[in-house]
Amino acid sequence: MTTQNNTTIRMSAVNKWFGKMHVLRDIDLTVNKGEHLVLCGPSGSGKSTLIRCINALEEIQGGTIEVNGNQLGKKGANADHIRRDVGMVFQQFNLFPHLTVLQNCMLAPRRIHRISEAEARDKAMHFLEQVHIAEHGHKYPAQLSGGQQQRVAIARALCMGPQVMLFDEPTSALDPEMVKEVLDTMIGLADQGITMICVTHEMGFARAVAHRVIFMDRGEIIETAPPTEFFGTPRHDRTRAFLSQILNH
């Protein structure tokens, strides 16, 4: 299963510092095509930083990152190339408030793939329909609920035809009643077989779609296991401590 061509992301010995803080320590991680990963861990454990390194939103100080065979260069060289293959969804949605939902989705394909307005519109509508929000295409982000905005953000990323989707705590900024609609959208995506890495504490989601759950603490990957094993028989003390904190309340 782990043949060379099947590998989408390969991180080897990745190290990152914020000033004197060592936030990622010797991260080795290989993600296969179509694989769904859930990253969890206490706040400050480096999980968001890890996925932000994959699309070069953060610079790394050591090691290598490869996406679809393209190696990310030092100082973010090659970054734009890699970002076109990697879609990202943020905790705070980060929709463009001065553009309508449709325009949010059309901007990057128009500028980067240089497709016609009509084609970009068709594509945007296709993905907005997929996340069940096409009827709001003419509205501005501020006129939508948080859950709706996050679904637009997912559609916006999909419009670029990414090979990999990164989710950085996509439901953490949402009101509780809106979490489900976003998770359902993500489960729908997972069913289509796209590669995804998701930083989340939604353990139900992890059980439902993850092939592997990764637990991080203080910049290190502590444990990696399929969900049944991860939740059933966690090997590491720190994992057990973390799980007892988030599961028993």
Next chain:
Amino acid sequence: MIRTFGFPEILFVLEGAKWTILMSLAAFVVGGLLGLLVALARTSGIRPLRIFAAGYIQIFQGTPLLIQLFLVYFGLPLLGVKVELWLAVIAGLSLHASGFLGEIWRGSIQAVPDGQSEAGRALGLGYASRMRDIVLPQAFRISLPATVGFMVNLTKGTALAALLGLTELTRSGQLMSNITFEPLKVYATVGLVYFAICLPLTLCSAQLERRLNAQG
């Protein structure tokens, strides 16, 4: 012979107003373009550019407009550039405007949340597109009140050109006051004309703000 402040005199004042409007417009356009460059330099990732822009802004904010106008008018010939008075005044006003607008827009660009530019980067958009499509439109909206406030000030600041001898609105007022001996009437008229020039600016900006805010 003492003239009364009648219709021909008012026309003369209005003729001066033409210069005031022309100078203001030219300074908005040229100063605005330069100011955009200054703001982009001030927020760029390249350190020498940032430092240069910071110094540039400091110089134009820290010295009086009148001195800047004098330096341009009397300084350019020393550099071997012979310019007409009105051109020197427009150059001076534009430089002045670029410093102030550069700083106003620098603040507005930085007031746009980082997440916006980051979302653009994550989509693979380059610097030019991130600025043009994402950051600047939002920064423009944030900067609108301060920008218009500065434009109004600049329009009134063109009065200093009178001291270099350019017959704009204030100078034509002086001339009319000298031949009519009715300074109160004349300067009240001059004040009204300035007001009439600045009012549309403020009104337009208020309307634009309402329109932009309607997007929520």
